[in-house]
Amino acid sequence: MTALANEHQALNLSQGFPEFDTPEALKNKLNFYSAQGFNQYSPSSGVPALQQQIADLVLRKYALTISPEASVTVTSGATEALYVAIQALVSPDDEVIVFDPAYDSYQPAIELAGGKAVHIALTAPNYQIDWQQVANAITDKTKAIIINSPHNPSTKTLKQTDINALKLLLEQHDLYLISDEVYEHICFDGATHLSALGDDALFARSFVVSSFGKTFHCTGWKMGYCVAPEKLMVEFRKIHQYVTFSSFTPAQLALADMLKEQPNHVDELSAFYQHKRDVLSNALANGRFTLLPSEGTYFLLLDYSAISELDDVAFCEYLVKEVGVAAIPLSVFYENAPGDRVIRLCFAKEDATLIAAAEKLCQL
Ligand code: PMP
């Protein structure tokens, strides 16, 4: 869709990446460490200073004490961490429960491990998980559940009742959890993110994955990490060692400094993106789209059923070619799309871009 947006010179609110740059201080630190000659392999599990900062962040945010050496591994993006966690867990014929709409890398990683993704479809406008339905989907082959909160693309955040229900099922059936928390620092309207790191019993069976790309506006650096209990991390590292071995050294050093010197960056991210959500929402208020509530992430969902009968893929093609705005159809995140007429807009863009895109959309 980004290629199509470029071809038609459309405003690109499709693929999830910031239009603005990563902080100047972070760029300077990256340049500094490279110029100083820190350009060789880092230890496979990560630069110790960054492992320490991640452990400190986990303690500060979720009141969990972990060993930086034994429980934190730095990866080349959250995508690598997800892939490695899945390879570490899943054996041929194992089943993994995935909630649709789902981030696109889960299913291929499960299949490459010889496993089977069991999809549970969540639908507009609430995308609420029915935990009884999850219980019914569990078989003696089920190995793990993948959750993602705040959720791309629905924007939903798990509530305490969800966490309780999830924990009960994991314990009853002895399952593992892969918790994709790449948008952990982007939660709106005063809500606090409920992490698998915030609950001892849940963490005991979890691989928790996050991404610096989302947090520091540097998606192109592909820097992420996984936090897991020591026993699980041993298995994770057996795979990580042969997938990438280690990640980009100057970026690890730069990120360690940023986390230490500017803790406010992480703390201010929710307010920063809530402003953008509100700019886009207000600018769309006079249009004919129905806005679904955005609880977190940097996405907003629009229901266009009052505007067009087209399916969502055709509607997005029309938008990019005829209206000049690129969006993502929700159906691409499903194994069996429910036929909702919903599209996703990314608001990690300059305010002026958001307002210009909304003006075009309001003409429909
Ligand atoms: N999970 C989700 C839900 C995402 O939206 C993304 C970002 N595209 C990722 C994982 C991957 O993050 P990274 O770019 O760090 O690999």
Ligand code: GLN
């Ligand atoms: N996470 C981003 C999105 O959902 C982009 C990642 C990608 O293009 N693979 O749009």
